[in-house]
Amino acid sequence: MTALITGATEGIGRAFARALAAEGRTVTAVARTERHLAALMTELGPGGPDGEHDYLVADLATPEGVRTVADALAAAPYELLINNAGLAAPGPFAETPLDQALPALRLNCEAVVTLAHAFLATAGPGAALINVASTLAFAPRPGQAVYSATKAFVASFSEALWYEQRPRGIYVMALCPGPTATRPGLHADTPAALVQPPEAVVATALAALRRRRRPTIVPGRANTLFAAATRILPRPTTLTLLATPR
Numbered sequence: 225m226t227a228l229i230t231g232a233t234e235g236i237g238r239a240f241a242r243a244l245a246a247e248g249r250t251v252t253a254v255a256r257t258e259r260h261l262a263a264l265m266t267e268l269g270p271g272g273p274d275g276e277h278d279y280l281v282a283d284l285a286t287p288e289g290v291r292t293v294a295d296a297l298a299a300a301p302y303e304l305l306i307n308n309a310g311l312a313a314p315g316p317f318a319e320t321p322l323d324q325a326l327p328a329l330r331l332n333c334e335a336v337v338t339l340a341h342a343f344l345a346t347a348g349p350g351a352a353l354i355n356v357a358s359t360l361a362f363a364p365r366p367g368q369a370v371y372s373a374t375k376a377f378v379a380s381f382s383e384a385l386w387y388e389q390r391p392r393g394i395y396v397m398a399l400c401p402g403p404t405a406t407r408p409g410l411h412a413d414t415p416a417a418l419v420q421p422p423e424a425v426v427a428t429a430l431a432a433l434r435r436r437r438r439p440t441i442v443p444g445r446a447n448t449l450f451a452a453a454t455r456i457l458p459r460p461t462t463l464t465l466l467a468t469p470r
């Protein structure tokens with residue numbers, strides 16, 4: 225079984241790479257930093273029955289980088305694509321330079337759409353596509369307007385694909401993690417009980433991948449409660465709560 229993972233050298237992507245390699249899948253890892261990719265290859269070891277683990281150096285916020293990875297997906301059918309690489313553009317929108325927001329749009333949306341299209345062109349029955357969104361897909365956080373909107377896009381896009389691809393036997397998942405401890409200090413202001421390790425996010429995603437049932441997967445009880453609350457609470461209340469530093 226072959227899997228291509230974007231953003232595979234850190235955080236959730238690296239946890240996916242480790243878990244899939246341990247299951248005997250052959251991993252193609254994508255990121256911008258070659259020495260991190262090379263280190264990951266050393267860590268993952270020799271590969272699975274379908275060949276050696278491999279990597280592609282690509283900046284998925286650029287058309288060239290996206291083309292490199294789309295070409296690889298078109299050249300050899302993969303059984304699993306994980307569109308994981310994502311970028312936040314924090315700060316009040318009007319006061320933040322556009323050149324922070326636009327790369328986030330390109331990486332979080334354009335690259336996801338282009339790679340999904342290339343993957344689905346060659347994927348066969350049994351294949352799967354995981355697009356990593358966020359719980360901010362359910363309600364936007366003021367101060368992360370563009371990032372939240374890109375994740376709502378990813379979740380919506382993935383749900384429609386889940387339905388479209390079912391007759392082909394291809395499973396599509398929107399994975400919606402909440403705060404995840406991918407980098408030291410990233411969620412320093414969030415109560416520790418609300419922050420999941422990336423391995424827990426990946427374990428939930430891979431369990432759901434085995435079941436191949438639901439289009440949207442929210443890992444963790446606190447995140448599931450948050451998603452439910454966003455459907456019940458008045459929107460101004462949700463926005464005020466999300467804007468308040470925790």
Ligand SMILES: NC(=O)c1ccc[n+]([C@@H]2O[C@H](COP(=O)([O-])OP(=O)(O)OC[C@H]3O[C@@H](n4cnc5c(N)ncnc54)[C@H](OP(=O)(O)O)[C@@H]3O)[C@@H](O)[C@H]2O)c1
Binds near residue numbers: 258
């Ligand atoms: N961490 C959280 O709390 C959290 C919560 C909800 C959702 N998510 C989502 O989960 C996904 C993974 O997040 P994470 O926190 O695990 O990420 P992370 O720790 O910041 O790792 C990012 C990975 O993506 C790669 N990357 C970054 N920019 C790239 C680009 N332009 N082109 C190609 N690769 C790029 C990085 O390697 P290079 O820098 O070498 O390129 C690295 O491998 C993202 O989509 C994020 O939005 C995260």
